[in-house]
Amino acid sequence: MIEMLRIEKLYMSYGKKRIIKDLNFIMKKGEITTIMGKSGAGKTTLLKIIAGIKKPDGGNIYINSELVEGSKVSKPPYSRNIGFVFQNPALWPHMTIEENIKFPIKDKNHKEYQEVIDILKIKDIQKSYPEEISGGEGKRVSIARAIISNPNLLIMDEPFTNLDEETKKDTAEMINKIHKRKGITILTVGHIYEDNIMISKRIFKLEKGVLNEENY
Ligand SMILES: Nc1ncnc2c1ncn2[C@@H]1O[C@H](COP(=O)(O)OP(=O)(O)OP(=O)(O)O)[C@@H](O)[C@H]1O
């Protein structure tokens, strides 16, 4: 079993407000897992700590067996090889969709680009600007941007929020396709069990600062 993510004894507070307390978590390579939990439980905080965007108060994080966060180590986000789709993704308004997606990569003729826009059905809007596309399309573009550099781990903060039922299903299908083709390990956060079960086999609940596996 190859471990893609290991979290040990993680702690995080904002001032006196304790958000994460002695949290331990392991994800195997190729797994899709969802973290649920009520608003304010600390889901986004946890994802940002894993990605290196926020620094925890304590604990160790390993990605692909490499220590990226610890008492003497804190690797910056760009060296963790993580793709991140934010809860409210922002695209560069002055760049086309194609330029937005290719922004993280050096080789602009990247062969992956065609595959990624094919899976995510972006072909028809690639020359448009962000203000000319819909919210659902914007979400797909931000997923494309997150996977273009073949990350070890794809993190998505609420990929189904604000989508209608049909678009949710389409998005779930695309995420499953990405997973199948690329064997990528995926960690998502979501609110609605029925949405998340379309992609995830394992569901955890973040409650009182720790993660508990849910058995439905
Ligand atoms: N930078 C910050 N400074 C202080 N408090 C913060 C900060 N970021 C988040 N918080 C607080 O920490 C708690 C957890 O926030 P977080 O965004 O991680 O929750 P969440 O589980 O993602 O919620 P939601 O489902 O609404 O997105 C909230 O009470 C929030 O107000």
Ligand SMILES: [Mg+2]
């Ligand atoms: Mg959140």
